[in-house]
Amino acid sequence: MNDPAITQTWLEAMAVHGARQTAARRAICEVLASAARAMEPLELFTESRKRCAGLGLVTVYRTLEILEELGLVARVHQPGGCNRYIRAAEGHQHLMICSACGKAEYFEGDDLSRLFQQVAGRSDFLVQDHWLQLFGLCRACQSASTS
Amino acid sequence: MNDPAITQTWLEAMAVHGARQTAARRAICEVLASAARAMEPLELFTESRKRCAGLGLVTVYRTLEILEELGLVARVHQPGGCNRYIRAAEGHQHLMICSACGKAEYFEGDDLSRLFQQVAGRSDFLVQDHWLQLFGLCRACQSASTS
DNA sequence: CTCCTTATTGATAATGATTTTCATTATCAA
DNA sequence: TTGATAATGAAAATCATTATCAATAAGGAG
Known part of the structure; x- marks a missing residue:
């Protein structure tokens, strides 16, 4: 599954969950879906803001919360910190x-x-x-x- | 190795490292060495304070920092948080x-x-x-x- | 054992990440 | 198109952790 497809899947899953489809969420999903590294909220904010002017950091936190809740994104723990997120694993x-x-x-x-x-x-x-x-x-x- | 022995080992290792032996550190080591669960700084503070009146939370953080630096204690990562500490593993x-x-x-x-x-x-x-x-x-x- | 250098201490203030609050705006079902 | 309501961003609040600093205590030198 390629990045745009992942983004689409995420947005649809959020819709099923009752969440609306917004420009902010689309930008955040696009950035995170195409990331090769786990990203922290502030990085994600900076990158996503390039695609969605005026985006707020709070929205990044809120979107990550939903994505994690739906099991689409996972928090990554590293020696340097535990506040990075990445696309969730498929299966085992x-x-x-x-x-x-x-x-x-x-x-x-x-x-x-x-x-x-x-x-x-x-x-x-x-x-x-x-x-x-x-x-x-x-x-x-x-x-x-x-x- | 039993708990008092672990405490002793820790204090000696800290001494070698150039750290002084104090009542605060002894109390913190005793509590952590005998803990069956990983403990967070605040818990450790509350427990250790019973053995060392007037102990400050800051000293708990500082002692944990030294113990971790010496590889005697390890941070534990859990779904609920990553701020708990436990006796380090022996070997693999x-x-x-x-x-x-x-x-x-x-x-x-x-x-x-x-x-x-x-x-x-x-x-x-x-x-x-x-x-x-x-x-x-x-x-x-x-x-x-x-x- | 006493003295003196210096690490350690606890209280307080500062920091940085994350959450909450709230009035405004945008989504989307009817 | 409209209207109920979810989502938004700015600002304030919260929480854990870290830095500051003057007072204290550890422990080697004598």
């Missing part, structure tokens, strides 16, 4: 984040769920959910550090 | 958190590192670090929800 995927440029990419982690149950089975916990994130260097940043 | 361990009571427990995850490299190998990322946390129900809370 996990994030891999470049610690140099911030680029984020999902990878399939379907086979991991089973393992977690098993590993945790050694204790008395009943596992219901898991958070997994990998940090490293993307291809571009590997090359950059070599040269 | 990961956290398992009870979503009902908050109880946290470490489990061995040594064999997982290899898997992450492998899984990520499908992409162009060079994995350097990983964050893994499991959420579920501890034994006590499983029983509670059954009865």
Whole structure:
């Protein structure tokens, strides 16, 4: 699914949820859907404002709240802070984040769920959910550090 | 290693680091070392104050900063917030958190590192670090929800 | 054991991110 | 086209965290 399609999907999902379709929301969704990195509210505000003059920061917060509530967008936790948002995973995927440029990419982690149950089975916990994130260097940043 | 021993280890590590041994720090370490759950600064403050009258919240923040810097304590990220701290893992361990009571427990995850490299190998990322946390129900809370 | 340097302390003020409030504006169903 | 009402932006309020600073206490030197 490409970026414009994602934006469309998000706006439709919001509509189903009873939320109106506005210029502000469209701008915010477009920016976030096409972002290669997780973005924080202020960045998202600055970028989205280029597409929707007069946009307010508060609207960014409110839109993120809805998108997160609908499971379309996810908050990303990093050593440097936990206020960045990115397109949510499709199915059993996990994030891999470049610690140099911030680029984020999902990878399939379907086979991991089973393992977690098993590993945790050694204790008395009943596992219901898991958070997994990998940090490293993307291809571009590997090359950059070599040269 | 039991709780008083952990406290002692922490205070000694802080001493090596050049930090003085004070009543405030001892109280904070004692509380955090014996905690079964990750605690937020304000909670830690309230509890520690019972052992060290007049303790200030600011000192809790400062002590946490040192303990984290020395790798003795780790920040815990949860859906409800990212401002809780807990005893750091020993070696390749990961956290398992009870979503009902908050109880946290470490489990061995040594064999997982290899898997992450492998899984990520499908992409162009060079994995350097990983964050893994499991959420579920501890034994006590499983029983509670059954009865 | 006492003194003295200096790290540590708590109270207060400042900061920065996020939320709330509210009057105005825009969406969209009828 | 119209009207009920959701959505908006500006400003104020809130909350956690950080910086400031004068008073205090830790702990090495003597």
